[in-house]
Amino acid sequence: MSTIYAVDHLHQPGGWLSPGFLEVGAEGTILSAASAPPPGRAVERLAGFAVPGMANLHSHAFQRALAGRTEFVTAARAEDNLWTWRQEMYRLVDRLTPGTLEAIAALVYLEMLRFGMTSVCEFHYVHHQPGGRPHADPAEMSDRIIAAADRAGLGLTLLPVLYAHGGIGRPVEGAQLRFANGVDGLLRIVETLRSRRAGRPALRVGLALHSLRAVTPAEARAALEGMRAMDPAARLHIHVSETTHEVAEVESGLGARPVRWLLDNLGLDERWCLVHATHLDASEVAGAAASGAVAGLCPLTEATMGDGFFPLPEYHGAGGAWGIGTDSHYSAATAEELRILECGKRLQLRRRNVIARPHDGAPVHSGRVLFDTALAGGDRAAAQGGGALLPGRRADVVILDPDSHPLLGHGPDTVLDAWLLGGTDNPVRDVMVAGRWLIRDRRHPEEERIRADYRVAARTLFG
Ligand SMILES: [Zn+2]
Structure with a gap:
């Protein structure tokens, strides 16, 4: 009925x-x-x-507990940025348990619902126990994410993350040991999580590559091949070009800027979500926009990290798909994320109504363009239907x-x-x-x- x-x-x-x-x-x-x-x-x-309902295309649920706890400087950390913040995040990772992860994620997901987000892409990389020993059930931490989404009731696109290196040519160390898997280990987790879908129509399972710093080209190709064999339409997410430091590291290690390397070597399409994609040159804007991949913008997190500005007018003008994520959860509010995206650009460009472009003489409203574009991009990245x-x-x-x-x-x-x-x-x-x-x-x-x-x-x- x-x-x-x-x-x-x-x-x-x-x-x-x-x-x-x-x-x-x-x-x-x-x-x-x-x-x-x-x-x-x-x-x-x-x-x-x-x-x-809006799909939130990028979340690390556990980082919600860190919001408001890193807003200070010390003599030892007078210059604060993403990389120094990451040390604080690693200290939290060292203490995180399956139970505390579930409790934090349930709160984050409840907050998302309260602000009109009805599904979330969880980019999940804390897999193991401190020191790197797998849990008795290697999918234990992922199961806690699923349990949190069940409690709140929103749709979950779970993206177990392949994280194999601490940087190009560098081993994982310290807190990163909790993240590390080889390709086979990660694919086994994916397979286990796919078996959890029975009775959960709003659970999707995809795969994420942490970044081009954390996986080699051979590992990336093997993981994608394994995922494709299980589900050719599975969503594929990757952190990319968030900072100029990352762009320089990938350029020197792989011989091309990150998005350019992805376009030329892995082939981007509508299954892909390029998380952040902050620093793009003109050819990357054109290539990524034409590929159908979604740019996964996390405006408030990127602002708190001091990452830089996404080329919004250029990318949107080229017909590129984009959506919004709340990443480390300084906010769970659709409005706050879209407001800082539009208004940050206004500050930078010193003009009003940046994303809306006139058309046919009728007024074109920024709110409508922001909402509808983020809606379509989030839907594509989450594949929740x-x-x-x-x-x-x-x-x-x-x-x-x-x-x-x-x-x-x-x-x-x-x-x-x-x-x-x-x-x-x-x-x-x-x-x-x-x-x-x-x-x-x-x-x-x-x-x-x-x-x-x-x-x-x-x-x-x-x-
Ligand atoms: Zn992220």
């Missing part, structure tokens, strides 16, 4: 239905989206704006409250500008994943327990 929801405004590609009627089947799939209900059917009314309120898509639905402060007085033309660029309060009131309401009137049934478990985990890790 299906349910028909009537909303004031229903987001559609290129516009809105006002009012809109969304029919959701018992299996959690959208059956119809129309401006009138099917005849003779009762409807459930929801006030507000219905928009598709949502991304639009259209028949056949998974029913991932977010209801924005028209009585929330940012949206007061706004109609469909400006509501996305108001949410993403114009206000502070969170307008997300209700969240559905795969046809199931997880948040109603801002309440998630597991919230108190998830928060309590996180508090215990944070005390255990930080005293």
